[in-house]
Amino acid sequence: MDKERSVDKLSRYIMYTTVAAAVIAICWFFRDVIIYMLAAGLVALVGRPIMNFLNKLKIKGKGLPSWIYAILTIIIIIAIFLAIVATIIPIIAGIAKDISMVNVESAAQSISVPLEEINGFLISTFPSLGEDFRVETVILNEVKKLNVLNVSLFSSIINSIASFVASFGVGIFSVMFIAFFFLKDDRLFANIIGALVPDRHEKNAREAYSDIEHLLSRYFIGLIVEVFGVALIDFLGLLLIARLGFNASIGIAFICGVLNIIPYVGPLLGGIIGTVLAIVMKYCCALPVGLDVSFWVFIIILVAIFWFAQIIDGLIYQPVIYSNSIKASALEIFIVLLMAGHIGGIIGMLVAIPCYTVLRVIAARFFQNVKFIRKLTGTGGD
Numbered sequence: 001m002d003k004e005r006s007v008d009k010l011s012r013y014i015m016y017t018t019v020a021a022a023v024i025a026i027c028w029f030f031r032d033v034i035i036y037m038l039a040a041g042l043v044a045l046v047g048r049p050i051m052n053f054l055n056k057l058k059i060k061g062k063g064l065p066s067w068i069y070a071i072l073t074i075i076i077i078i079a080i081f082l083a084i085v086a087t088i089i090p091i092i093a094g095i096a097k098d099i100s101m102v103n104v105e106s107a108a109q110s111i112s113v114p115l116e117e118i119n120g121f122l123i124s125t126f127p128s129l130g131e132d133f134r135v136e137t138v139i140l141n142e143v144k145k146l147n148v149l150n151v152s153l154f155s156s157i158i159n160s161i162a163s164f165v166a167s168f169g170v171g172i173f174s175v176m177f178i179a180f181f182f183l184k185d186d187r188l189f190a191n192i193i194g195a196l197v198p199d200r201h202e203k204n205a206r207e208a209y210s211d212i213e214h215l216l217s218r219y220f221i222g223l224i225v226e227v228f229g230v231a232l233i234d235f236l237g238l239l240l241i242a243r244l245g246f247n248a249s250i251g252i253a254f255i256c257g258v259l260n261i262i263p264y265v266g267p268l269l270g271g272i273i274g275t276v277l278a279i280v281m282k283y284c285c286a287l288p289v290g291l292d293v294s295f296w297v298f299i300i301i302l303v304a305i306f307w308f309a310q311i312i313d314g315l316i317y318q319p320v321i322y323s324n325s326i327k328a329s330a331l332e333i334f335i336v337l338l339m340a341g342h343i344g345g346i347i348g349m350l351v352a353i354p355c356y357t358v359l360r361v362i363a364a365r366f367f368q369n370v371k372f373i374r375k376l377t378g379t380g381g382d
Contacts, residue, residue: 036171040178041189045217046224047073051183070183074176091251189213201366208365215327215357222321223261229317230267230309231257237305238278242298243291248281256306260313263337263349267313271306278302328360 027034054069063069123129182188190209197205235253238244244252255277256270282290282298291298319330333353340352367373 032171036174037178039171039175040182042220043074043077043175043179044182044189045213046220047077047179047183048186048213048217049221050076051186067180067184070180073183074180078176088251088254091247092255204365208361211361211365212358215361216354219321219353219357222317226313226317226321227257227260229257230260230313233309233312234274234305237308238274238302241291241305242278242301243289244278244281245289248278248289252277256309261350262346263352265341265346265349267306267310271303271310274306275299275302328356 050073051069054072055063055066057063119134123131123133190206193205193209194202231253234256235249238249238252239246242249252274256267256274259266259270259273262269278290279299279302283295291301293301333356336352336356337349340348340355342348344351363373
């Protein structure tokens with residue numbers, strides 16, 4: 001009898017393994033469809049507050065059909081996205097064009113004073129470099145070798161982007177089409193989950209999905225607010241303090257705001273890129289802009305602007321987005337991001353918080369009998 005039980009157990013494990021392998025193979029084969037569905041779910045999460053607001057609108061006590069509200073929500077999301085793209089892309093393209101036309105020799109002359117200070121410091125610190133050492137000569141030779149400021153480089157990048165956008169159109173249509181049904185019937189995804197889980201777990205699964213939808217909706221909306229909040233602070237600082245001009249300020253600020261999505265690494269990367277772009281715009285472009293101060297004072301001003309934006313982000317935006325929206329402590333989030341960064345790098349850090357939110361809710365709903373889970377999620381009991 002024991003032998004038969006062992007055989008039955010082994011057979012069951014083999015069956016589970018086979019089914020799991022088959023599911024993974026199917027998911028991999030239809031990975032594009034799954035990505036479209038996940039992206040559509042993200043659009044639905046962001047559009048849910050708009051949908052809820054429209055549902056509250058009544059004409060003589062009656063509302064419109066849900067499919068009309070779903071279409072309006074999709075139109076609003078697309079309109080906002082296109083408005084941002086139509087505003088930002090030409091500005092960034094203009095900055096790229098200005099940078100591509102930089103005269104490297106004249107640029108080196110415009111910052112000759114700070115370069116002389118750097119050369120003096122390097123020669124005194126490293127005498128082996130020789131009295132004739134010039135850092136601008138080294139940089140100029142390397143730039144010429146790499147030919148990174150060639151206009152053809154930017155043309156090839158633009159052509160690649162255009163090709164990507166053309167192929168991306170089908171994906172956008174698919175995502176919006178699926179998102180329409182998710183918005184039209186807010187129970188559609190819950191019904192799909194309910195159909196996939198056993199009857200005894202269906203109630204918990206539906207409640208878990210409701211919690212996940214609520215938390216992720218708040219998280220992604222908060223993330224969008226964070227991007228625009230950081231970009232706004234950077235924009236005002238670059239425009240009013242650094243005096244870079246409207247186009248340069250909004251272009252650099254937008255880049256910094258988008259990079260700020262990457263936890264911990266993004267703000268530093270955005271600050272470095274923003275500082276470099278601002279210096280290039282001031283000292284190297286045909287129509288220089290910027291506050292009329294010395295080179296080092298200008299750098300200090302730029303660093304202060306980006307640093308101030310990160311202080312506001314750390315004190316106001318991030319506590320609301322990362323802690324309050326997903327109901328997790330700051331230490332919890334920090335550890336999760338470190339682990340995700342170690343496993344998957346930047347991509348891992350980007351998806352860490354949404355994935356952790358899902359796992360946290362599932363654990364709270366299905367593993368309340370585990371003391372560690374109760375303590376972590378605060379779901380009651382000792």
